[in-house]
Amino acid sequence: xxxxxxxxxxxxxxxxxxxxxAAGQAxxxxxxxxIDGTSGEAVSVGMNVPSDRLGRKxxxxxxxxxxxxxxxxxxxxxxxxxxxxxxxxYDVIEKNRVVRPDVVTGIISCPNRNCITNxxxxxxxxxxxxxxxxxxxxxxxxxxxxxxxxxxxxx
Amino acid sequence: xxxxHLISAAHLSREDIEAVLDRAAEIDDDTAAxxxxxxxxxLGLCFFEPSTRTRMSFDTAMKRLxxxxxxxxxxxxxxxxxxxxxADTVRVVEGxxxxxxxxxxxxxxxxxxxxxxxxxxxxxxxxxxxxxxQTLLDLYTIRExxxxxxxxxxxxxxxxxxxxxxxxxxxxxxxxxSQHFISPExxxxxxxxxxxxxxxGAQVKEHTELDEVLPELDVLYVTRIQRExxxxxxxxxxxxxxxxxxAETLKAASDDLTVMHPLPRVDExxxxxxxxDHATYFEQAHNGIPVRMALLDILLSQADD
Numbered sequence: 001x002x003x004x005x006x007x008x009x010x011x012x013x014x015x016x017x018x019x020x021x022a023a024g025q026a027x028x029x030x031x032x033x034x035i036d037g038t039s040g041e042a043v044s045v046g047m048n049v050p051s052d053r054l055g056r057k058x059x060x061x062x063x064x065x066x067x068x069x070x071x072x073x074x075x076x077x078x079x080x081x082x083x084x085x086x087x088x089x090y091d092v093i094e095k096n097r098v099v100r101p102d103v104v105t106g107i108i109s110c111p112n113r114n115c116i117t118n119x120x121x122x123x124x125x126x127x128x129x130x131x132x133x134x135x136x137x138x139x140x141x142x143x144x145x146x147x148x149x150x151x152x153x154x155x
Numbered sequence: 156x157x158x159x160h161l162i163s164a165a166h167l168s169r170e171d172i173e174a175v176l177d178r179a180a181e182i183d184d185d186t187a188a189x190x191x192x193x194x195x196x197x198l199g200l201c202f203f204e205p206s207t208r209t210r211m212s213f214d215t216a217m218k219r220l221x222x223x224x225x226x227x228x229x230x231x232x233x234x235x236x237x238x239x240x241x242a243d244t245v246r247v248v249e250g251x252x253x254x255x256x257x258x259x260x261x262x263x264x265x266x267x268x269x270x271x272x273x274x275x276x277x278x279x280x281x282x283x284x285x286x287x288x289q290t291l292l293d294l295y296t297i298r299e300x301x302x303x304x305x306x307x308x309x310x311x312x313x314x315x316x317x318x319x320x321x322x323x324x325x326x327x328x329x330x331x332x333s334q335h336f337i338s339p340e341x342x343x344x345x346x347x348x349x350x351x352x353x354x355x356g357a358q359v360k361e362h363t364e365l366d367e368v369l370p371e372l373d374v375l376y377v378t379r380i381q382r383e384x385x386x387x388x389x390x391x392x393x394x395x396x397x398x399x400x401x402a403e404t405l406k407a408a409s410d411d412l413t414v415m416h417p418l419p420r421v422d423e424x425x426x427x428x429x430x431x432d433h434a435t436y437f438e439q440a441h442n443g444i445p446v447r448m449a450l451l452d453i454l455l456s457q458a459d460d
Contacts, residue, residue: 114260114261115261116261116267121241137263139261139263142346
């Protein structure tokens with residue numbers, strides 16, 4: 001059944017399928033990947049597709065691109081059930097569930113404008129990953145899972 | 156204490172706290188015995204925002220241990236005015252001093268600064284974040300007056316931006332303390348402090364009115380509601396008067412209630428409380444000296460090992 005639903009969006013020849021993204025998070029996944037449609041990459045997006053595992057899910061297929069670990073780390077924060085499928089010549093040659101890291105560095109901006117990481121100091125933002133969000137290692141502010149996407153600093 | 160720096164009360168164990176308070180009690184008993192304890196040592200005072208009590212008490216504490224202090228002076232006349240980063244400032248002052256005390260308007264400043272220096276660093280207040288040395292003197296005062304276990308404490312005022320409150324609440328999770336937080340809705344404890352209290356299993360209740368809890372309290376810790384934090388003056392006026400106490404208010408309290416305040420106060424504690432047995436805020440301020448002497452003694456001695 002899942003394959004049928006995946007066909008709602010076109011197959012890709014080479015690239016990455018990010019599957020089992022929490023419903024409603026596809027556009028945030030695109031933001032994490034820095035995809036806004038201006039760079040010519042072919043992208044297919046399925047939103048609110050029926051899923052056995054999640055009830056509803058989003059799918060993002062990106063032609064001609066494999067993801068960096070830091071991109072996968074951030075995706076894991078907003079879509080902890082996501083799987084990353086590497087496609088070559090229309091075949092899935094590698095399929096991995098995302099794993100939430102213990103710490104994410106340099107990819108989220110602290111929303112606390114008075115945090116020292118937002119001053120002009122020679123440091124990189126660093127967040128400890130919690131069960132339902134992340135916490136700034138400097139000012140200790142907590143960013144909930146549903147707020148992470150709004151504070152991404154990956155582009 | 157096991158760590159090199161004092162950045163956050165969340166890093167303090169009960170053993171760490173008791174080590175400092177016990178040393179402070181020894182110093183209180185015989186200050187003269189500590190007079191040359193750290194002769195020849197220098198403490199660097201880096202205050203990026205105004206301070207009277209904290210700066211003076213660290214200065215005094217170091218001198219009473221036989222040491223000296225170097226003070227970077229007001230920000231307006233320092234290299235900070237030329238655009239120097241905090242990271243550079245502390246690395247420079249580290250070269251002049253055996254330990255540093257840092258106050259800074261940004262949350263997380265002490266955590267960051269500690270990454271750039273090898274000498275012990277004490278967070279003397281980072282924005283609305285933490286103020287752990289104040290907490291140690293608060294705990295010393297509470298221990299002297301009410302004991303630290305089987306304690307019911309009310310903490311009232313600006314709980315959102317009050318760094319002394321954040322540090323105290325987190326430190327009290329080491330003890331058998333029931334904590335009652337009294338504030339306007341708009342000034343409740345911040346999310347991260349509530350998260351830590353919940354994670355520690357602390358007994359916590361939140362209130363908007365003092366009279367809901369006053370008769371139960373052993374200690375009432377009052378902080379100033381900071382007018383400048385309110386975007387609307389009318390909103391400030393609505394809540395400010397509710398969080399002022401006077402002798403009349405305390406008629407509903409236990410005779411043994413200890414009233415504390417990190418000072419400076421404005422109008423949240425009426426002067427008619429000053430001469431009552433409840434008033435402990437000036438004793439609390441004086442306790443800053445033995446407690447900061449104890450803290451510096453422990454950190455400097457550890458650094459020598």
